[in-house]
Amino acid sequence: MNARRKLALDRVLAKPVAFLLELIVWPLGKIFSLDHSDSPERVKVIAIAKIVGMGSILRSTPLIRALKRRYPSARYIFITSLSNKSIIESLPFFDKHLYLNDSSPLKLLTGFLVLLLELWKSKVDLYFDLEVYSAFSTILATLSLARNRYGFYKDTTRFRLGLHTHLVYFNEHQHISRIYLQLARACGAIDIDNDYKMEKVNIEDDKKAELKEWLEANNIKEDSLGIAINPNASDLLLERRWPMDYFVSLINALAKDWRGPIFLLGGLNERRYNDCLYLKLSQEAKKIVFNTAGWLSLQAVMIIISRAKLMITNDSGLYHIASSFDAPVISLWGPGHPEH
Numbered sequence: 124m125n126a127r128r129k130l131a132l133d134r135v136l137a138k139p140v141a142f143l144l145e146l147i148v149w150p151l152g153k154i155f156s157l158d159h160s161d162s163p164e165r166v167k168v169i170a171i172a173k174i175v176g177m178g179s180i181l182r183s184t185p186l187i188r189a190l191k192r193r194y195p196s197a198r199y200i201f202i203t204s205l206s207n208k209s210i211i212e213s214l215p216f217f218d219k220h221l222y223l224n225d226s227s228p229l230k231l232l233t234g235f236l237v238l239l240l241e242l243w244k245s246k247v248d249l250y251f252d253l254e255v256y257s258a259f260s261t262i263l264a265t266l267s268l269a270r271n272r273y274g275f276y277k278d279t280t281r282f283r284l285g286l287h288t289h290l291v292y293f294n295e296h297q298h299i300s301r302i303y304l305q306l307a308r309a310c311g312a313i314d315i316d317n318d319y320k321m322e323k324v325n326i327e328d329d330k331k332a333e334l335k336e337w338l339e340a341n342n343i344k345e346d347s348l349g350i351a352i353n354p355n356a357s358d359l360l361l362e363r364r365w366p367m368d369y370f371v372s373l374i375n376a377l378a379k380d381w382r383g384p385i386f387l388l389g390g391l392n393e394r395r396y397n398d399c400l401y402l403k404l405s406q407e408a409k410k411i412v413f414n415t416a417g418w419l420s421l422q423a424v425m426i427i428i429s430r431a432k433l434m435i436t437n438d439s440g441l442y443h444i445a446s447s448f449d450a451p452v453i454s455l456w457g458p459g460h461p462e463h
Contacts, residue, residue, distance in 0.1 A: 186307050213422070242267040261282065356438060389415070
């Protein structure tokens with residue numbers, strides 16, 4: 124499923140279910156008065172869920188570090204979409220990874236049920252829902268039966284009021300890592316001042332070999348410093364893309380002085396868009412531009428980004444990866460709050 128179809132399902136199906144669930148959960152909570160203690164000695168298992176958003180997962184790593192300082196002995200579970208597997212398994216924090224296959228409604232439903240069984244067996248004490256607007260993620264958090272469920276609140280997410288036990292206002296005028304850290308503070312985990320640095324991902328050796336083979340096949344020296352350009356954005360918000368013709372003009376201008384390779388980045392579903400961009404380039408630019416979309420794994424692309432002389436990108440997951448590597452990066456943003 125593409126992102127817009129997932130969004131439609133969340134609004135049409137999941138949101139009414141969330142409101143119905145609230146009618147059941149809220150009175151049950153009042154009747155049974157469960158123990159919501161979050162002291163370190165009472166917390167054995169912590170689940171963190173970020174279903175979509177590769178960049179958001181990286182931006183949540185300061186939150187996870189803060190939790191680990193408060194709960195060093197707890198087991199940590201991360202829940203995300205199967206498409207984020209390569210990112211989440213490259214981070215050092217987690218004892219267990221749980222994935223949702225959201226490629227079709229049927230796979231999403233069956234995966235949801237399997238995931239619930241895993242969460243019930245794990246007996247989660249603290250559950251952190253990092254989605255902001257999703258009714259589906261709210262239902263998942265509620266049915267996990269975690270004692271404490273932390274999430275974000277906005278005027279448009281009224282259905283969360285009786286389902287999450289702890290709600291924090293999602294302030295779009297703050298940096299996203301700072302917003303995530305508000306959830307840590309809600310359970311008494313204190314962040315170190317200005318500790319907003321993202322964790323770097325670990326690159327597997329076989330991915331280095333994959334990149335080397337691809338570079339050799341394209342007659343590119345392995346030690347060449349390239350410029351990495353990502354003209355793509357999530358299909359949830361394609362309006363985040365800087366117009367294709369602007370990228371064409373930019374690359375044509377760069378090619379007049381730059382003699383190293385220029386890599387067009389993206390995933391398999393973005394290969395055609397990159398190919399269309401490539402066809403519009405000048406003959407001079409085409410000699411040094413190489414489309415990696417769909418030809419390289421995400422980790423191999425990460426190596427290109429980590430070695431790049433410069434990264435130019437739209438607001439996307441690859442932007443956050445570049446930032447985590449401290450790569451020189453120019454990022455193009457919009458629409459949204461500039462402070463956020």
